[in-house]
Amino acid sequence: MTITIALPSKGRMKDDCSAIFDRAGMPIVAVGNDRSYRGRVDGWDGVEIAFLSASEISREIGNGSVDFGITGEDLVREGMAEADRRVEFCARLGFGHADVVVAVPEIWLDVDTMADLGDVAADFRARHGHRLTVATKYWRLTQQFFSSQHGIQLYRIVESLGATEGAPAAGSADIIVDITSTGSTLRANHLKILSDGIILRSEACLVRARKESHEGDPMVQRIISAVRSAL
Numbered sequence: 001m002t003i004t005i006a007l008p009s010k011g012r013m014k015d016d017c018s019a020i021f022d023r024a025g026m027p028i029v030a031v032g033n034d035r036s037y038r039g040r041v042d043g044w045d046g047v048e049i050a051f052l053s054a055s056e057i058s059r060e061i062g063n064g065s066v067d068f069g070i071t072g073e074d075l076v077r078e079g080m081a082e083a084d085r086r087v088e089f090c091a092r093l094g095f096g097h098a099d100v101v102v103a104v105p106e107i108w109l110d111v112d113t114m115a116d117l118g119d120v121a122a123d124f125r126a127r128h129g130h131r132l133t134v135a136t137k138y139w140r141l142t143q144q145f146f147s148s149q150h151g152i153q154l155y156r157i158v159e160s161l162g163a164t165e166g167a168p169a170a171g172s173a174d175i176i177v178d179i180t181s182t183g184s185t186l187r188a189n190h191l192k193i194l195s196d197g198i199i200l201r202s203e204a205c206l207v208r209a210r211k212e213s214h215e216g217d218p219m220v221q222r223i224i225s226a227v228r229s230a231l
């Protein structure tokens with residue numbers, strides 16, 4: 001059976017991914033021309049590479065149309081319910097670090113924790129005429145964290161497809177959930193992370209779709225061992 005591994009075709013994880021595969025003794029060669037979205041691993045028959053974007057990789061692992069992928073943990077956990085049941089995080093790769101965080105305006109001096117935020121949410125409508133509004137592209141992670149983990153129910157999510165950190169100043173949301181790495185975008189927008197507001201510490205991972213056909217397939221274990229040996 002051919003095993004398909006999805007790797008980023010562009011973006012911030014692309015170069016680190018090919019470096020790790022080189023170190024793993026799995027040098028990737030493009031099939032066809034430079035713009036081709038298929039590749040193979042030199043010397044590894046039965047392994048195929050699919051080049052996709054980071055968020056497509058998470059989707060394709062989720063629906064089982066690829067066997068492995070390298071993408072951010074944030075995109076995998078946001079993209080599917082019960083991620084650990086459907087996929088295996090085989091290795092954390094040490095790049096692509098980003099935290100998914102809850103951030104509020106710095107001038108909210110009395111709000112430093114999720115419990116404080118819960119208090120604010122409770123009478124937000126009475127005070128401001130609308131429910132506490134959260135701008136994010138991380139709907140699932142936000143709902144799990146606010147509702148299931150912190151019992152905060154009185155909020156509304158507005159989808160943000162970009163420039164999320166600008167939403168509070170623009171008036172389109174009160175607070176945000178987004179990723180941060182250096183923290184400079186949050187600082188530039190006068191937002192602060194709540195002290196217990198780190199939803200997920202994400203990094204690039206080797207992720208496997210849990211498929212019955214993998215059981216007893218030596219190639220599956222060989223790929224995992226090779227990537228782990230490169231860390």
Ligand SMILES: Nc1ncnc2c1ncn2[C@@H]1O[C@H](COP(=O)(O)OP(=O)(O)OP(=O)(O)O)[C@@H](O)[C@H]1O
Nearest residue numbers: 010011012013053054055056072074096097098181
């Ligand atoms: N500063 C950062 N900003 C955004 N994403 C980051 C950052 N640092 C690490 N990442 C991670 O990179 C991944 C997204 O990669 P990238 O932005 O290259 O994807 P992309 O090519 O834009 O993909 P797509 O088009 O599918 O969104 C996410 O898992 C994210 O957590």
Ligand SMILES: O=P(O)(O)OC[C@H]1O[C@H](OP(=O)(O)OP(=O)(O)O)[C@H](O)[C@@H]1O
Nearest residue numbers: 164165178179180181182183184185186
């Ligand atoms: O903490 P920092 O180092 O400031 O990084 C965080 C920012 O970087 C990303 O945006 P980016 O400009 O990369 O665009 P993208 O969302 O399209 O990837 C992300 O969406 C944050 O806005």
